[in-house]
Amino acid sequence: MIAVIGLIIGVVLGLVLNPSMPVALQPYLPIMIMAALDALFGAARAYLGHTFSDKVFVVSFLSNVAIAGLMVWMGDQIGVGAQLSTAVVVVLGIRIFTNMAAIRRALLHV
Amino acid sequence: MSEQPEQSAGGPEDTSPDAGTSPGAEAPERSAWARIGHDLSHPGIGQVLVAVIVCLSSFAVVTQVRSRAVDDPFAGMRRADLVTMLDSLSNSSRQLDSELVELRDTQRQLQSGADSRQAAQKQAAARLAQLEVLSGTVPVEGPGVTIRIDDPNSKVTSDMLLDAVEELRDAGAEAISFNGKVRVVANTWFSAGANSVIVSGTPVSRPFTIRAIGDPHSLEEGARFRGGLVSQVEAAQVGATVTIAPAQRIRIDAVATPAPMTMATPVR
Numbered sequence: 001m002i003a004v005i006g007l008i009i010g011v012v013l014g015l016v017l018n019p020s021m022p023v024a025l026q027p028y029l030p031i032m033i034m035a036a037l038d039a040l041f042g043a044a045r046a047y048l049g050h051t052f053s054d055k056v057f058v059v060s061f062l063s064n065v066a067i068a069g070l071m072v073w074m075g076d077q078i079g080v081g082a083q084l085s086t087a088v089v090v091v092l093g094i095r096i097f098t099n100m101a102a103i104r105r106a107l108l109h110v
Numbered sequence: 111m112s113e114q115p116e117q118s119a120g121g122p123e124d125t126s127p128d129a130g131t132s133p134g135a136e137a138p139e140r141s142a143w144a145r146i147g148h149d150l151s152h153p154g155i156g157q158v159l160v161a162v163i164v165c166l167s168s169f170a171v172v173t174q175v176r177s178r179a180v181d182d183p184f185a186g187m188r189r190a191d192l193v194t195m196l197d198s199l200s201n202s203s204r205q206l207d208s209e210l211v212e213l214r215d216t217q218r219q220l221q222s223g224a225d226s227r228q229a230a231q232k233q234a235a236a237r238l239a240q241l242e243v244l245s246g247t248v249p250v251e252g253p254g255v256t257i258r259i260d261d262p263n264s265k266v267t268s269d270m271l272l273d274a275v276e277e278l279r280d281a282g283a284e285a286i287s288f289n290g291k292v293r294v295v296a297n298t299w300f301s302a303g304a305n306s307v308i309v310s311g312t313p314v315s316r317p318f319t320i321r322a323i324g325d326p327h328s329l330e331e332g333a334r335f336r337g338g339l340v341s342q343v344e345a346a347q348v349g350a351t352v353t354i355a356p357a358q359r360i361r362i363d364a365v366a367t368p369a370p371m372t373m374a375t376p377v378r
Contacts, residue, residue, distance in 0.1 A: 002153045006161030007168050014172025021177045029174050036167040043160065048142055054156040061163050082188060106142055 027076065028069040031085055034092040035068035036061065041099035048106035068092070243285060246293040246366035250285045254323035254360040255330055259343060261316045261350040266343060268300035268307045274320065274339040275300075281332025283322040285362050288314045290321070293366040310366075326356035 021029060039061040046052040068088055075084030104110065149157070184192065242248045257274075259266060275294055278286055286294035292309045299310055306313040322329050333339045333354055343350045 002157040002161040003164050006163075006165035010165035010168030011172055013165070014169045014176065018176060019173055021173055026177070029170060029177075033167070033170050033174055036163075036170065040164065040167060052156075054159050057156075058159055058163065 027081065027085065028072050031068045031072045031088050032065045034089055035064040038092045038095050038099070039064045041096050041103065045099045045102045045106070048103060244296070245368050246285065246295040247368060249361065249363045249365060250323060251359060251361040252284075252323045253326050253358045254283070254321065254356075255326050255333070256355045256357065256360060257320040257322070257333060257339070258353040258355075259318040259320070259350055260353075261318070261348075263349045264305070264316060265348040266307075266316070266318065266350050268302050270339070270342055271307060271309070271318065272300045273342065274333070277332050277338050278320070278322045278324070278329060281324065281328045283324040283329060285323045287321045287362045287364040289319050291364055293362065293364040295366045297369070298366075321360055321362050323360055323362060326358070330354050330356055
């Protein structure tokens with residue numbers, strides 16, 4: 001319930017504050033969002049598998065987001081930013097699909 | 111996608127050794143929903159953490175979505191792409207510029223052509239109107255005189271009418287008709303018929319009515335001068351009377367049918 005409230009608060013904050021994104025951050029935010037989604041689905045899967053831990057969740061969330069942003073930044077520095085961000089998106093997308101499959105099996109048994 | 115067993119690595123938590131373990135790894139099927147319901151109704155400190163992170167994530171998502179909706183599509187592009195795009199754009203702009211110059215040129219040419227054609231058309235229309243009046247193929251109207259010759263003794267001859275036509279032309283008549291039936295044009299001829307005068311093959315009976323379009327005053331003077339139409343016709347041996355009525359608006363409906371030129375061809 002609290003998680004749902006947090007989701008709503010985040011959406012409302014984003015709509016009300018309407019923050020202007022710094023230009024330097026623009027290429028990294030989509031990748032960071034992908035990493036955050038991956039962490040969230042991983043957490044849901046762990047929760048359903050009775051292996052959930054707050055500490056692990058927070059640390060994995062932060063490290064996922066940081067590593068994703070860092071990889072794209074490094075790719076930009078060495079000139080393969082576009083390809084590397086594609087690679088990160090693909091890997092995170094596969095992980096999200098896998099986690100979703102596990103969640104589906106736990107909840108729906110199919 | 112790939113259907114992997116639950117215990118395969120996938121989630122970030124799977125690899126953590128300190129994840130809370132529970133005997134319900136192979137939990138009974140119905141307990142998953144029950145546990146969700148139970149946890150939703152009994153919030154703990156862990157859920158607050160989850161809520162904070164979910165809040166952050168949704169905030170980021172909303173920010174990103176809105177920035178994409180507001181910003182132009184070029185904001186997210188890389189420098190090399192932008193340079194390439196700018197190159198191609200300036201190339202096509204140059205092409206379009208030269209095309210514009212060409213089209214302006216064509217437009218100017220066409221416009222001058224249209225102007226000269228319009229002038230020629232106007233000239234031709236004026237000439238056509240002139241020739242139509244001269245050849246008598248259209249009805250005309252304008253200021254002029256109506257000359258009525260009452261000839262009770264039938265003494266007025268075709269020669270007198272021919273003289274009258276010549277005098278009217280001399281006075282500037284532009285269109286002449288007899289009795290409203292015959293238009294006098296370049297090839298009109300007069301001859302005497304039985305009890306009438308024949309004008310271009312059409313018998314014109316007495317009394318004669320001559321309508322002439324031109325300056326009314328000049329026409330009247332041309333008819334009245336000494337030795338002219340009036341003095342000739344009203345002479346004692348003829349005994350006819352002439353009535354001249356000038357008017358500002360006379361209409362001549364009689365038209366001549368031009369015969370095709372079969373013999374004469376222009377010499378150039």
